[in-house]
Amino acid sequence: MGDDTVAVETEEVWPDDSEDIEEAIVANWFVREGSVVTAGDPIAEIQIEKVSIDVPAPVGGEIVAVLVEEQDEFRRGDVLARISPS
Numbered sequence: 001m002g003d004d005t006v007a008v009e010t011e012e013v014w015p016d017d018s019e020d021i022e023e024a025i026v027a028n029w030f031v032r033e034g035s036v037v038t039a040g041d042p043i044a045e046i047q048i049e050k051v052s053i054d055v056p057a058p059v060g061g062e063i064v065a066v067l068v069e070e071q072d073e074f075r076r077g078d079v080l081a082r083i084s085p086s
Contacts, residue, residue: 005082024048061085
């Protein structure tokens with residue numbers, strides 16, 4: 001992936017009252033590599049403790065890489081996927 005991709009991160013959707021929680025799980029991907037999305041489309045569901053949160057696409061474009069698989073843990077600030085803007 002080159003510099004032309006946009007990282008999908010979770011910092012903006014991380015609940016304010018969960019500042020002390022640093023790990024979550026990707027519960028479900030709503031898209032796959034090659035899917036085309038519009039900015040704001042929900043692309044994944046993450047679970048932070050017992051709270052499920054949808055992660056929106058930060059930009060419109062093609063999902064070129066899914067970096068964290070369903071049911072895998074990730075840390076706050078990790079990149080979940082990359083989008084090539086259209």
